[in-house]
Amino acid sequence: MRQVTSFNPPVRTLMGPGPSDVNPRILSAMARPTIGHLDPAFVAMMDEIKLMLQYAFQTKNELTIAVSAPGSAGMETCFVNLIEPGDKVIVCQNGVFGGRMKENVERCGGIAIMVEDNWGEPVDPGKLEDALKAHTDAIIVAFVHAETSTGVVSDAKTLCNIAHKNDCLTIVDAVTSLGGSELLLDDWGIDAVYSGTQKCLSCTPGLSPVSFSEAAVNRIQSRKTRVQSWFLDLNLVMGYWGENAKRAYHHTAPINSLYALHEALVILQEEGLENAWRRHQSNHILLREGLKALGIGFIVEENARLPQLNAVSIPDSVKDEAQIRQTLLNEYGLEIGAGLGNLAGKIWRIGLMGYASNKKNIAHCLRALQDVLN
Amino acid sequence: MRQVTSFNPPVRTLMGPGPSDVNPRILSAMARPTIGHLDPAFVAMMDEIKLMLQYAFQTKNELTIAVSAPGSAGMETCFVNLIEPGDKVIVCQNGVFGGRMKENVERCGGIAIMVEDNWGEPVDPGKLEDALKAHTDAIIVAFVHAETSTGVVSDAKTLCNIAHKNDCLTIVDAVTSLGGSELLLDDWGIDAVYSGTQKCLSCTPGLSPVSFSEAAVNRIQSRKTRVQSWFLDLNLVMGYWGENAKRAYHHTAPINSLYALHEALVILQEEGLENAWRRHQSNHILLREGLKALGIGFIVEENARLPQLNAVSIPDSVKDEAQIRQTLLNEYGLEIGAGLGNLAGKIWRIGLMGYASNKKNIAHCLRALQDVLN
Numbered sequence: 001m002r003q004v005t006s007f008n009p010p011v012r013t014l015m016g017p018g019p020s021d022v023n024p025r026i027l028s029a030m031a032r033p034t035i036g037h038l039d040p041a042f043v044a045m046m047d048e049i050k051l052m053l054q055y056a057f058q059t060k061n062e063l064t065i066a067v068s069a070p071g072s073a074g075m076e077t078c079f080v081n082l083i084e085p086g087d088k089v090i091v092c093q094n095g096v097f098g099g100r101m102k103e104n105v106e107r108c109g110g111i112a113i114m115v116e117d118n119w120g121e122p123v124d125p126g127k128l129e130d131a132l133k134a135h136t137d138a139i140i141v142a143f144v145h146a147e148t149s150t151g152v153v154s155d156a157k158t159l160c161n162i163a164h165k166n167d168c169l170t171i172v173d174a175v176t177s178l179g180g181s182e183l184l185l186d187d188w189g190i191d192a193v194y195s196g197t198q199k200c201l202s203c204t205p206g207l208s209p210v211s212f213s214e215a216a217v218n219r220i221q222s223r224k225t226r227v228q229s230w231f232l233d234l235n236l237v238m239g240y241w242g243e244n245a246k247r248a249y250h251h252t253a254p255i256n257s258l259y260a261l262h263e264a265l266v267i268l269q270e271e272g273l274e275n276a277w278r279r280h281q282s283n284h285i286l287l288r289e290g291l292k293a294l295g296i297g298f299i300v301e302e303n304a305r306l307p308q309l310n311a312v313s314i315p316d317s318v319k320d321e322a323q324i325r326q327t328l329l330n331e332y333g334l335e336i337g338a339g340l341g342n343l344a345g346k347i348w349r350i351g352l353m354g355y356a357s358n359k360k361n362i363a364h365c366l367r368a369l370q371d372v373l374n
Numbered sequence: 375m376r377q378v379t380s381f382n383p384p385v386r387t388l389m390g391p392g393p394s395d396v397n398p399r400i401l402s403a404m405a406r407p408t409i410g411h412l413d414p415a416f417v418a419m420m421d422e423i424k425l426m427l428q429y430a431f432q433t434k435n436e437l438t439i440a441v442s443a444p445g446s447a448g449m450e451t452c453f454v455n456l457i458e459p460g461d462k463v464i465v466c467q468n469g470v471f472g473g474r475m476k477e478n479v480e481r482c483g484g485i486a487i488m489v490e491d492n493w494g495e496p497v498d499p500g501k502l503e504d505a506l507k508a509h510t511d512a513i514i515v516a517f518v519h520a521e522t523s524t525g526v527v528s529d530a531k532t533l534c535n536i537a538h539k540n541d542c543l544t545i546v547d548a549v550t551s552l553g554g555s556e557l558l559l560d561d562w563g564i565d566a567v568y569s570g571t572q573k574c575l576s577c578t579p580g581l582s583p584v585s586f587s588e589a590a591v592n593r594i595q596s597r598k599t600r601v602q603s604w605f606l607d608l609n610l611v612m613g614y615w616g617e618n619a620k621r622a623y624h625h626t627a628p629i630n631s632l633y634a635l636h637e638a639l640v641i642l643q644e645e646g647l648e649n650a651w652r653r654h655q656s657n658h659i660l661l662r663e664g665l666k667a668l669g670i671g672f673i674v675e676e677n678a679r680l681p682q683l684n685a686v687s688i689p690d691s692v693k694d695e696a697q698i699r700q701t702l703l704n705e706y707g708l709e710i711g712a713g714l715g716n717l718a719g720k721i722w723r724i725g726l727m728g729y730a731s732n733k734k735n736i737a738h739c740l741r742a743l744q745d746v747l748n
Contacts, residue, residue: 004422004643006399007636009409019629022408025380030630031405034396034578035383036709048378068580069443072625073605080603103604198626204408206442206580206628228602229454230477231447249714251446252572254580255393256404257631262381269378335410340623 016337019198020353029263052265059185074194074208085109095147146177151311160189180308202354203264290366390711393572394727403637426639433559448568448582459483469521520551525685534563554682576728577638664740
């Protein structure tokens with residue numbers, strides 16, 4: 001075998017759809033010495049993570065933890081625990097991730113009823129109401145709060161309200177919203193939510209914060225069938241993240257990744273959640289004005305734009321958009337995101353997430369775009 | 375909410391069943407700046423990980439990757455991909471993890487036929503032969519190579535041979551063996567294997583190296599039903615870890631954890647696999663002699679002992695074994711493992727894994743035991 005040597009990553013500025021630039025404090029935390037996952041000191045740290053995640057999600061939910069795997073496993077955690085074979089689920093799709101929800105429902109043996117909106121537009125509450133009228137036996141409504149593929153925010157409060165009026169629980173994708181823009185679990189009535197660490201928490205990827213309401217926990221505890229995944233079965237995971245006394249061995253937690261998440265949440269707490277939201281918004285406006293000067297416009301209506309994920313049209317003058325992104329990466333160390341699915345080749349996604357949402361990054365990005373587009 | 379401050383872990387010596395002490399080189403690698411998961415530099419690093427995992431597993435298997443979640447998700451990856459509803463699987467159980475395999479089979483809709491051996495003894499090849507005679511419709515044999523709960527190694531080569539003679543594929547748990555004692559995938563005929571990073575690779579926990587033979591890949595690609603897990607579906611994951619050209623977005627890889635695994639594998643390559651096995655063996659003998667002088671004996675027959683996981687009887691003089699472990703932790707910063715399942719309260723598990731398998735740790739452990747047992 002050829003000899004492989006240590007890997008030293010190139011220096012990048014991460015302004016894509018995530019991972020975003022990681023705060024050096026978080027990288028340092030991650031490199032602290034590993035301790036055992038049943039060590040009392042570690043268990044106490046997990047309790048602090050729980051507390052700080054409750055703050056970040058604005059919830060009192062007891063079952064608020066980090067799944068030991070990336071956001072897509074957090075999504076799967078919500079679906080495999082809440083859905084049993086034959087269950088009918090309304091899935092609102094307005095981008096890539098609604099499609100993944102459908103996949104999840106079907107792999108759980110559930111029936112997915114799709115409510116479709118155009119990519120780049122928010123979920124239409126009227127269409128959800130119609131679907132619930134047509135499917136009175138639906139038990140869950142699932143939708144994406146902040147669509148990472150299109151940069152659109154949907155009105156989660158209204159959608160949850162409609163779902164609850166129709167006796168449905170709600171599963172919400174908040175991968176890109178957590179820490180970046182308003183997200184109020186308890187106030188809005190979100191029953192199950194999953195997020196990621198590598199977006200507006202500016203942490204390394206690999207964990208998925210999740211939270212479940214009492215109604216969701218009741219549903220999980222009164223299932224007639226076993227959860228199809230052993231690894232993601234919350235009935236088992238609850239024993240691991242539960243009170244000290246009953247801490248039962250389930251799997252080995254990703255210790256150092258949890259150090260990182262802990263530090264990310266300490267940083268969020270220091271800044272204050274509302275201040276973080278405001279920072280994302282004001283930096284979004286700075287970027288928007290700069291892009292306007294370059295003749296670059298958004299694909300999303302102003303009132304449905306996510307400040308942390310700016311989905312913009314690729315200027316007509318650009319013949320090879322992949323080449324532009326490659327030049328940005330190679331000559332400016334700058335990563336911006338390509339379009340996904342239907343929008344591949346049509347849009348760029350410029351992230352301003354967490355630590356990466358700052359004036360220096362905006363100036364660098366605007367200057368680089370100006371250079372390469374001329 | 376009360377203000378939470380940064381977490382600084384206590385300094386420990388990890389001589390339990392894993393995580394084991396992490397090499398500082400690996401912690402440094404983990405703290406390097408995060409780059410994008412589709413960055414060409416990152417993709418090239420993934421290819422190097424693949425290459426080095428093939429070396430560590432001693433295999434030419436193309437599908438040799440790290441699952442983006444801990445060992446128990448690696449286990450689930452093997453089962454959900456290879457088993458379809460109604461499939462009959464022979465599961466050999468001689469400790470905790472065989473029981474978890476049974477859970478996995480059943481949650482996939484399979485039928486688990488159990489072959490039971492006493493905890494602390496290796497799997498009996500004769501019993502496997504009998505089970506295969508009684509169940510000619512079985513299609514898979516699953517067993518644990520290195521039982522982390524008992525410190526026993528089973529004869530994987532013989533068991534795989536028997537399975538193949540009966541037209542069965544093999545699923546093997548090598549969580550504790552990888553990098554610590556002989557493991558020869560291709561030579562032994564292992565079709566699917568999963569391991570962990572936090573044992574003899576001395577890496578942080580959170581990833582699960584897996585490898586699949588051509589026969590296993592054929593089985594996966596010719597399934598009649600969809601894999602029940604979206605996150606662990608290898609048909610999708612293969613597109614992510616495949617050749618550069620077709621690298622398709624599946625999930626966001628845990629970038630920094632993969633930096634760590636890369637460095638762990640570079641270290642293993644520098645030492646040489648056979649040298650690592652020899653080091654584990656000679657340190658095991660050092661520990662064994664020291665324990666003998668303290669009157670502490672092993673629960674496993676000499677020829678079936680894992681050098682990296684020493685399962686020993688708790689001396690009769692000890693009235694409160696949990697108290698002893700607590701004193702070791704608090705006064706010596708030393709973590710050793712408790713018994714699991716049937717063996718809880720009866721044994722201790724002393725790990726000598728990877729970087730933690732060294733003379734300093736052995737001296738510290740023996741001296742501490744001598745102190746607290748007197």
